[in-house]
Amino acid sequence: MKTAFASIVLASLGLSALSATAAADPPDLKTLSIGAPAPDFDLPGVDGKNHALGEYSDAKVLVVYFTCNHCPTAQAYEERVAKLHDDYKSKGVAVVAISPNDPKAVRLDELGFTDLTDSFEDMKIRARDRKYPYPYLFDGDTQATAKAYGVLATPHVYVFDAERKLRYVGRFDDAEVKTPKSHDVLNAVDALLAGKDVPVATTRVFGCSTKWADKQADARKSLEKWNAEPVTLETIDLEGVAKIAKNETDKLTVVNLWATWCGPCVIELPELVTMNRMYRSRKFRLVTISLDDPSKKDDALKVLKEKHVAANNYVLSTSDRDAFADALDKQWPGPVPYNLIIAPGGEVVYRHVGEIDPLEVKRAIVAKLGRTY
Incomplete structure (x- = not known):
């Protein structure tokens, strides 16, 4: 033997x-x-x-x-x-x-x-x-x-x-x-x-x-470390939004539209943070775009910090929602929260209006990233 x-x-x-x-x-x-x-x-x-x-x-x-x-x-x-x-x-x-x-x-x-x-x-x-x-x-x-x-x-x-x-x-x-x-x-x-x-x-x-x-x-220490990561919020214009939509990177991109005045938006942020921590070591990134008035930028940043959203965070610089929709996703009907997943090259592989089902989003992510090496 x-x-x-x-x-x-x-x-x-x-x-x-x-x-x-x-x-x-x-x-x-x-x-x-x-x-x-x-x-x-x-x-x-x-x-x-x-x-x-x-x-x-x-x-x-x-x-x-x-x-x-x-x-x-x-x-x-x-x-x-x-x-x-x-x-x-x-x-x-x-x-x-x-x-x-x-x-x-x-x-x-x-x-x-x-x-x-x-x-x-x-x-x-x-x-x-x-x-x-x-x-x-x-x-x-x-x-x-x-x-x-x-x-x-x-x-x-x-x-x-x-x-x-x-x-x-x-x-x-x-x-x-x-x-x-x-x-x-x-x-x-x-x-x-x-x-x-x-x-x-x-x-x-x-x-x-x-x-x-x-x-x-x-595992607990890792959460403490991630919770201490810096959280920033930048202003983005329509040109920048269009660049996100084209996704000329090699990363699968989750885009989350939210606002401080939207209860479901704030509620689902921790789930998005969890996903970001799960997948960001792969070819993945999380982008959040706040639809708050730019004058409320500090309020939006406060919420993002409270929820530990260490991601690519933006606040929209324009109030022209139609132009924004045209730049990002013409299929967006207007409500928030709104989440979409954009593959490299700009193909939208997932859209959802309203509060997400976290498992559904994770499945959409893994379907593109793959489950094996």
Whole structure:
């Protein structure tokens, strides 16, 4: 039985997270060894039921797949894991997905490839939207199961035989978005079903580091840092507005029209701030344009500071709304709040009059930016 080189390679937001993970993992964390029995679990699922290890006692092979909502690597494998379930269910193979992350330990800037957090409620949305055919369980409250299995990253796969002894641990395969050359999990499952030794029992994992609860402090500090960022407000004329509309940059641009006298406008600003913090490390920018009278510029700036809107903030220099609409978006009917998303080159890919549905806007953003590297 061959064992691949045992070093672990992790990635978070496209960067190697090996050193960061080594510092963040619990000091006694150890990945389950080949031959070890499957640790028991009893966890809530997105279907409203609790699921325990004993439920799968009839399965010839059990695949325990640690994953999460936010990680681009995990998202890249969603279809392949679903296909594994569909292709092997009739052969006696069971698949169980578990999210190991504490959602409060995930920084906003770690959510740049997703529209959802790692909360249990958001897991329900992801499972519903993607039609997960397998159980999706939440371990984020205690992370006891993740610790028992020694989960280093999402995704991290464990394959157990009929006696629930570990026969494979590591990655799903060797390619996130490209054609795999080494189908590691499939090879392990096929070998076990055939009564043979698994050809390669251990492989490197590659993905986003497990978000342990002790990282909550780091997440809180990041909010404090971002809340201290300077907030400015500049005056913009019609020429400047037209330039925004053309969007000759390489950045997806969210444009928010608002005013201090508009209650829904002010209410939705924190949601836009959250999105800006999520996506601004990618090719993304947030632009706000206040329709307050320029003489009220200080009032608008005060609101922006209170809401920590550290973005490209402008107040319109003209009161000619028709000329403004012609310069920005001729389809704007006039009310605020009004939000649109402009792709590089000037194509408007999203418009909305009235208070936004944050999830809807995030989905529109991620649809253009992409969910994987």
